[in-house]
Amino acid sequence: MRANDPSSSTPKTNKAVVEQYIPIKNVKIHGSKNTGKERYKPGDQIYVRKVSGFFQKLRQRMNLVYFAFFLMLPWLQFNGHQAVLFDISEQRFTLWSLTLWPQDLTLLAWICILGAFLLFFVTTFLGRVWCGYMCPQTVWTFIFIWFEEKIEGTANQRRKLDQQKLNRKKVIRKTLKHSAWLLFSLYTAMTFAGYFSPMQDLFIDVVTLNTSVMMAGILVFFTLATYGNAGWMRETVCLHMCPYARFQSAMFDKDTVTVAYDSKRGESRGARGRKQDHKAMGLGDCIDCNLCVEVCPTGIDIRNGLQYECINCGACADACDGVMDKMDYEPGLIRYTTEHELQGKKVNIVRSKLIGYAVLLVIMSTLLVLEIVNRVPLSLEIIRDRTELAKENFNGDIENVFTLKILNMSQTDNTYKLSMQGIANTQWHGKQEVTVKAATVYTLPISISVDPYELEHYMTTITFTVEQVAPIGEAKIEQESRFFNKH
Known part of the structure; x- marks a missing residue:
C-alpha cells in the first residue's frame, strides 16, 4: 500500500465496535467552581444549604445527645473519683466501678474488636449511617455550619459574602465566625483532654493559666485540629482521609439500606408548573431543582447513583420530600431504600452476611462479659x-x-x-x-x-x-x- 493512499491514513470504522461504546457526559456540580472537567476538587467551597425534615430532626437530636454526653462525661464523679478517666501516666483506665490496668490488655482488645464488628453489622444493615448521624467529624462540621448560619447567614448569603471585596462588614463577620470556631475548638480540646487528665484540676489550671508546657501543647494541637477539620477541611476528611469511606463497599450488598434516588419514578427530569400534568409532558417526578445537591454536606448529586462520598445523613431525602409536598407528588423520590427494592425485587432483610455478623457479636459479647465477671481485681x-x-x-x-x-x-x-x-x-x-x-x-x-x-x-x-x-x-x-x- 502506498504512503499517499487515502485509505492508509483514514482507517475504516467498525460499526460493531462503535455500538459497544457507552455514551458519557460531564456532570457539573451545582453551586461549585467545578467546570465539569472533574467531578470534585478538594479546593471547591461547598455552601451547605439548611434543610428541615424528619431525618434532619432525628440527626440533630442524636447529635445533641451525643454532644451533651461528650461534654458532661468527664465531669461525672463516681465513689469520689472521676467516673471516666484514661490516665496514661498512671497506666490505668477508670470506667465507673471498673479499673483497667496493663494486665487487662486482652479485655481492652475484646472491647475494640466488639466495637469493630458492631460497626460492620450496622454498615451491612443500614449503610453508612454512623458517618451521617454519629461520627464526630460530621457532628462537629454541622456545629460549625450552625455558627456560620448565625453569623454570616444562609448559604446564598455566605456565597455572596465570600465573593465580595474586603470591607468592614466582611471583616467583622469573618472575625466573629473564626473567633467562635476557635473558642469552641478550645473548649472541645479541653473536654477531650479531660478524658486523659483529671477534669477539675485541668479546668482550674486552664482558667488560671497554670497548665504545664506539655498540656498547653496538647490543648493547642487539638484546638487547631478541631478548627481545621470541622472549619476548613470538612468533607475532605470524609472523602480523602477517612479509611471507612474506602472499605465500606466491602460490607454493602443489594439489600443494604442506603439513601437512593428512584430513577424509574424521577426520570426524565425537567421543570414544570405545579398544576401542569408532567406525565403528559413526558417528565418524571424530579423537577431538577438541585436542592438535593445544595443540602449535601459532601457536595454530591445522589441522582448519579450510589457513591462512596455519601454519608447517609438523609439531607437530600428531606429536601426532596419538601419539594414533593409542594408539588403534591408522593414523597420518597429520594429515600432510604435498597437496590433490590428499587429494582422491584424481593428485599432480604435476614441474610447470611447479617446473620454471621450477629452471631459473632453475640459470641464476642458473651466472651467480654465472662472476661469481666471472672476478672480478679x-x-x-x-x-x-x-x-x-x-x-x-x-x-x-x-x-x-x-x-x-x-x-x-x-x-x-x-x-x-x-x-x-x-x-x-x-x-x-x-x-x-x-x-x-x-x-x-x-x-x-x-x-x-x-x-x-x-x-x-x-x-x-x-x-x-x-x-x-x-x-x-x-x-x-x-x-x-x-x-x-x-x-
Whole structure:
C-alpha cells in the first residue's frame, strides 16, 4: 500500500465496535467552581444549604445527645473519683466501678474488636449511617455550619459574602465566625483532654493559666485540629482521609439500606408548573431543582447513583420530600431504600452476611462479659533478691529473700492475707497481712527460711497466695516462684 493512499491514513470504522461504546457526559456540580472537567476538587467551597425534615430532626437530636454526653462525661464523679478517666501516666483506665490496668490488655482488645464488628453489622444493615448521624467529624462540621448560619447567614448569603471585596462588614463577620470556631475548638480540646487528665484540676489550671508546657501543647494541637477539620477541611476528611469511606463497599450488598434516588419514578427530569400534568409532558417526578445537591454536606448529586462520598445523613431525602409536598407528588423520590427494592425485587432483610455478623457479636459479647465477671481485681508480682539466691542465716537455716508487689486493682481499700505453700515447716519473716489502698501498688519485702533437711533438691517450686480478707470478698490470686538451696 502506498504512503499517499487515502485509505492508509483514514482507517475504516467498525460499526460493531462503535455500538459497544457507552455514551458519557460531564456532570457539573451545582453551586461549585467545578467546570465539569472533574467531578470534585478538594479546593471547591461547598455552601451547605439548611434543610428541615424528619431525618434532619432525628440527626440533630442524636447529635445533641451525643454532644451533651461528650461534654458532661468527664465531669461525672463516681465513689469520689472521676467516673471516666484514661490516665496514661498512671497506666490505668477508670470506667465507673471498673479499673483497667496493663494486665487487662486482652479485655481492652475484646472491647475494640466488639466495637469493630458492631460497626460492620450496622454498615451491612443500614449503610453508612454512623458517618451521617454519629461520627464526630460530621457532628462537629454541622456545629460549625450552625455558627456560620448565625453569623454570616444562609448559604446564598455566605456565597455572596465570600465573593465580595474586603470591607468592614466582611471583616467583622469573618472575625466573629473564626473567633467562635476557635473558642469552641478550645473548649472541645479541653473536654477531650479531660478524658486523659483529671477534669477539675485541668479546668482550674486552664482558667488560671497554670497548665504545664506539655498540656498547653496538647490543648493547642487539638484546638487547631478541631478548627481545621470541622472549619476548613470538612468533607475532605470524609472523602480523602477517612479509611471507612474506602472499605465500606466491602460490607454493602443489594439489600443494604442506603439513601437512593428512584430513577424509574424521577426520570426524565425537567421543570414544570405545579398544576401542569408532567406525565403528559413526558417528565418524571424530579423537577431538577438541585436542592438535593445544595443540602449535601459532601457536595454530591445522589441522582448519579450510589457513591462512596455519601454519608447517609438523609439531607437530600428531606429536601426532596419538601419539594414533593409542594408539588403534591408522593414523597420518597429520594429515600432510604435498597437496590433490590428499587429494582422491584424481593428485599432480604435476614441474610447470611447479617446473620454471621450477629452471631459473632453475640459470641464476642458473651466472651467480654465472662472476661469481666471472672476478672480478679488483684495482681501479684514476685521479685527475687538477685544479689544472692540463697544464704544461710545465724540459725543454720536456708533463707531466700523476695519482694512482693501487690496491686489492688479495685476502687476500694482492701486488706489481704499472704501465705506460701510448697515446703513444709517454713518461717515467714515479714508482714503476712497488709492493707492496700485502692488502685495502688504495695511493695512488701519478705524472707522465707527453712531447715536445709526439709529441702530435697537444689531448687523447689513454691506458691505464694494473696487472699482478700477485708472487706470480705472473693479476690484471691496464686503465683509460683522458686526456692533455692545453698548448695
